[in-house]
Amino acid sequence: MIKRQILTQGVNGSIPAPTLRLKEGDDVTIRVTNNLAVPSSIHWHGIILPYQMDGVPGISFKGIMPGETFVYKFKLQQSGTYWYHSHSGFQEMTGMYGALIIEPREQDVISADNEHIIQLSDWTDDDPMELFRKLKIQGDVFNFNQPTVPEFFDDIATSGVANALQRREMWNQMRMSPTDLADLSASAMTYLMNGTAPMANWRGLFKAGEKVRLRFINGSSNTFFDVRIPELKLTVVQADGQNVEPVTVDEFRFGPGETYDVVVEPKNDAYTIFAQSMDRSGYAKGTLSVAANIDAPVPALDPVEWLAMRDMMGNMDHSAMPGMDHSAMGHASMDKTSMDQGAMDHSTMDHGAMAMDHSTMDHGAMAMDHSTMDHGAMAMDHSKHNMGKNPLAVPSQKVRHAKTEYGASIDMRVDTPRTNLDDPGIGLRNNGRRVLTLADLRSLDGIVDHQAPEAEIELHLTGNMERYSWSFDGLEFGKSTPVHMKHNQRVRVILQNDTMMTHPMHLHGMWSDLENDQGDVLVRRHTIMVQPAQRISFLTTPHDVGRWAWHCHLLFHMDAGMFREVVVS
Amino acid sequence: MRNLTLSTVLTSALLISAPLLSLNVFAQTEMGDMSGDMAGDKMQPQGGDAPKNARDPHAYANGTTLTQGPYALADGERLTLADEYKFYAILGDRLEYNEQADAAVFDLQAWYGTTFNRLVIKTEGDVSYGKLEENQTDILWGHAISAYWDTQVGIRYDYYKEGKNRQWLAFGIQGLAPYWFELDMTAYVGESGNTAFTAEAEYELLLTQRLIIQPRAEITFYGKDDEQNELGSGLSSTAIGVRVRYEFTRQFAPYVGVEWTNKFGSTADYAKLNEQSSNDTEFVAGLRFWF
Numbered sequence: 033m034i035k036r037q038i039l040t041q042g043v044n045g046s047i048p049a050p051t052l053r054l055k056e057g058d059d060v061t062i063r064v065t066n067n068l069a070v071p072s073s074i075h076w077h078g079i080i081l082p083y084q085m086d087g088v089p090g091i092s093f094k095g096i097m098p099g100e101t102f103v104y105k106f107k108l109q110q111s112g113t114y115w116y117h118s119h120s121g122f123q124e125m126t127g128m129y130g131a132l133i134i135e136p137r138e139q140d141v142i143s144a145d146n147e148h149i150i151q152l153s154d155w156t157d158d159d160p161m162e163l164f165r166k167l168k169i170q171g172d173v174f175n176f177n178q179p180t181v182p183e184f185f186d187d188i189a190t191s192g193v194a195n196a197l198q199r200r201e202m203w204n205q206m207r208m209s210p211t212d213l214a215d216l217s218a219s220a221m222t223y224l225m226n227g228t229a230p231m232a233n234w235r236g237l238f239k240a241g242e243k244v245r246l247r248f249i250n251g252s253s254n255t256f257f258d259v260r261i262p263e264l265k266l267t268v269v270q271a272d273g274q275n276v277e278p279v280t281v282d283e284f285r286f287g288p289g290e291t292y293d294v295v296v297e298p299k300n301d302a303y304t305i306f307a308q309s310m311d312r313s314g315y316a317k318g319t320l321s322v323a324a325n326i327d328a329p330v331p332a333l334d335p336v337e338w339l340a341m342r343d344m345m346g347n348m349d350h351s352a353m354p355g356m357d358h359s360a361m362g363h364a365s366m367d368k369t370s371m372d373q374g375a376m377d378h379s380t381m382d383h384g385a386m387a388m389d390h391s392t393m394d395h396g397a398m399a400m401d402h403s404t405m406d407h408g409a410m411a412m413d414h415s416k417h418n419m420g421k422n423p424l425a426v427p428s429q430k431v432r433h434a435k436t437e438y439g440a441s442i443d444m445r446v447d448t449p450r451t452n453l454d455d456p457g458i459g460l461r462n463n464g465r466r467v468l469t470l471a472d473l474r475s476l477d478g479i480v481d482h483q484a485p486e487a488e489i490e491l492h493l494t495g496n497m498e499r500y501s502w503s504f505d506g507l508e509f510g511k512s513t514p515v516h517m518k519h520n521q522r523v524r525v526i527l528q529n530d531t532m533m534t535h536p537m538h539l540h541g542m543w544s545d546l547e548n549d550q551g552d553v554l555v556r557r558h559t560i561m562v563q564p565a566q567r568i569s570f571l572t573t574p575h576d577v578g579r580w581a582w583h584c585h586l587l588f589h590m591d592a593g594m595f596r597e598v599v600v601s
Numbered sequence: 602m603r604n605l606t607l608s609t610v611l612t613s614a615l616l617i618s619a620p621l622l623s624l625n626v627f628a629q630t631e632m633g634d635m636s637g638d639m640a641g642d643k644m645q646p647q648g649g650d651a652p653k654n655a656r657d658p659h660a661y662a663n664g665t666t667l668t669q670g671p672y673a674l675a676d677g678e679r680l681t682l683a684d685e686y687k688f689y690a691i692l693g694d695r696l697e698y699n700e701q702a703d704a705a706v707f708d709l710q711a712w713y714g715t716t717f718n719r720l721v722i723k724t725e726g727d728v729s730y731g732k733l734e735e736n737q738t739d740i741l742w743g744h745a746i747s748a749y750w751d752t753q754v755g756i757r758y759d760y761y762k763e764g765k766n767r768q769w770l771a772f773g774i775q776g777l778a779p780y781w782f783e784l785d786m787t788a789y790v791g792e793s794g795n796t797a798f799t800a801e802a803e804y805e806l807l808l809t810q811r812l813i814i815q816p817r818a819e820i821t822f823y824g825k826d827d828e829q830n831e832l833g834s835g836l837s838s839t840a841i842g843v844r845v846r847y848e849f850t851r852q853f854a855p856y857v858g859v860e861w862t863n864k865f866g867s868t869a870d871y872a873k874l875n876e877q878s879s880n881d882t883e884f885v886a887g888l889r890f891w892f
Binding site for chain 2: 435
């Protein structure tokens with residue numbers, strides 16, 4: 033039994049709040065006293081627990097009133113890197129977040145000699161609701177990378193009038209901005225590493241020869257970070273607290289709510305931990321070094337890249353290859369990445385051909401077709417699909433827009449979504465570095481449940497940047513009804529992103545087992561990033577009854593209404 | 602007279618071709634395909650009507666609501682987010698001084714409400730030698746009808762220092778047309794059967810992230826002569842301007858510009874009777890702001 037007391041005043045007076053180190057299997061009791069003048073709460077992000085302990089005011093409980101103490105009691109059924117934060121209003125944005133590390137009961141499969149928690153966040157001096165109101169008035173108020181007239185003339189000079197016009201045609205016609213990559217930029221935010229601004233240079237020390245585990249937590253309110261440590265390879269060993277087959281990369285992107293543990297093997301030197309924001313307006317940084325007096329160079333921010341056609345339309349070449357993104361749109365930036373990664377990952381290579389079969393053949397014919405395909409190139413295990421038996425073996429590809437997606441709350445719909453998971457995303461394509469994608473992640477054996485789903489739920493992520501409204505299916509939270517799931521019934525959830533922004537989708541109270549478009553379960557997550565015009569699916573088995581929150585973890589999108597309640601009974 | 606020609610051509614270009622082009626696209630994308638059958642055959646990324654077999658967004662609720670069903674909180678308590686909050690804005694599009702006329706112009710808009718339903722107040726007028734010469738104020742209910750368009754219904758009140766004040770019923774539409782034209786069009790029905798129509802279009806060209814050129818055009822029609830206020834029926838006046846502003850912040854931007862105004866038909870005749878010119882070129886300096 034472990035007892036802790038947290039005073040929610042910035043949480044014990046520090047940003048981030050104190051790190052909690054607990055042990056798997058323990059029954060924990062955490063007393064949270066609210067010293068604020070307004071109601072507050074603490075949500076244990078990614079933790080499986082009874083719904084009354086989940087800490088979402090208005091859903092799991094009434095919230096913690098000023099002066100009141102709430103006692104959280106639950107048994108820790110998992111281990112890994114997690115975090116906790118307020119789920120009341122914009123309190124999380126004003127510093128109410130901290131790391132939650134759960135040591136495994138058995139020997140940790142991740143071996144390292146040293147470790148550091150690296151919690152990234154964003155800070156504003158303004159009242160967050162005032163920033164939100166500004167976005168309501170002018171959706172692009174914080175975007176200082178908008179297309180300009182001189183750029184247009186440069187474009188004409190390099191690619192001709194027709195190409196320059198064509199490049200802008202769709203954006204201008206649809207009234208969407210190709211550089212709408214973040215609602216809040218560095219013009220409103222300061223990016224922090226462990227509560228420290230870039231100039232103050234947070235430092236983590238190690239001894240020469242040590243293997244160092246870095247527990248990265250994106251505790252920001254509204255910022256995607258692209259993280260790398262120049263000169264060091266990052267071996268990703270854990271995603272959202274769950275161990276994964278080690279995969280070595282140069283860089284990874286993660287959104288608010290996600291965590292990645294990486295192991296690095298630094299030499300007797302100093303390194304910059306560099307986390308640039310997705311919109312390239314700023315960065316958080318710190319130093320990893322053997323001594324306190326040495327630093328490494330800080331890289332320049334990458335150039336801002338325009339969203340590509342695949343971010344707007346998904347997969348244009350739908351009829352031929354829904355699984356791959358080889359649409360010949362004439363964008364030089366588009367194809368190389370998926371080609372390269374396709375070649376690396378044979379399971380992805382197969383999607384095009386496989387998915388084509390779905391659209392044109394029945395399952396019997398499909399089995400025949402396999403025999404004619406080059407099995408040598410196929411890494412996939414078709415036996416576990418049971419295609420002839422379960423109609424839900426593979427996620428449905430047919431796009432079903434909701435009735436409510438035709439109104440004022442949404443500014444676009446995607447009819448031909450892309451379903452491949454091997455795209456690192458806007459700004460990371462073809463950057464010369466090996467960037468982690470969702471297709472790279474595999475839970476370590478034994479974590480993921482391979483049971484087939486018994487039901488399928490399709491929801492679309494929607495929004496209107498001009499009105500600054502965000503929703504599921506065009507319905508903001510206040511107009512929505514809950515999504516009901518049967519207790520212990522395995523269900524597939526399809527999330528299709530009908531917006532041009534990336535959304536980190538966080539489902540409380542149960543795991544989200546990400547699958548590919550062939551129904552192969554890949555990795556267990558609590559927060560899944562869905563890229564523009566992408567359609568992803570995951571399986572979940574709600575083992576705990578109650579009411580749960582489900583939302584985009586970009587705090588402003590959540591508060592604008594991209595939020596659903598889930599009822600498990 | 603050269604100015605008249607230039608500005609008339611430019612006004613026509615901006616006010617007729619661009620918005621009409623936009624309206625054409627508007628009709629296609631916002632109003633939908635009237636055939637009503639587009640179940641996946643045609644790509645239509647914006648607007649349109651929901652096909653009959655569109656998915657029911659409440660289909661997964663199984664009878665539960667935010668306050669009812671298993672495990673709902675007691676006393677009907679539930680989470681409320683910003684989609685149910687009301688916000689406000691005050692936008693000063695033009696607050697400018699005209700050196701030649703020693704007159705000031707103001708053009709302000711304010712709103713209060715939710716994302717889709719708002720109280721909208723628009724007021725614009727001229728101040729000369731410290732006295733309000735003319736003022737037009739619209740008090741409207743703005744209602745979102747599509748991604749980029751709001752209908753605006755309400756009343757308008759005109760004040761004339763010399764002349765007769767007028768009241769109107771207003772029926773308008775305001776929004777963002779394809780290719781980023783900001784449009785505001787309103788039809789009015791007034792006392793003794795007079796009618797009016799005004800349309801305004803604005804566009805923005807970013808030279809840098811902060812230095813912005815804004816062409817603007819305005820056109821006014823009346824159904825009948827209003828002798829007391831010296832307004833004639835038919836095309837009454839146009840104004841076209843180009844302003845260059847520098848956004849010290851997005852919310853605070855001083856500007857300089859030039860505006861050509863023209864009077865037509867009987868309105869021009871009234872001006873001539875008063876020995877006023879029916880077309881003017883004015884240099885302006887002002888401030889654009891919002892908060």
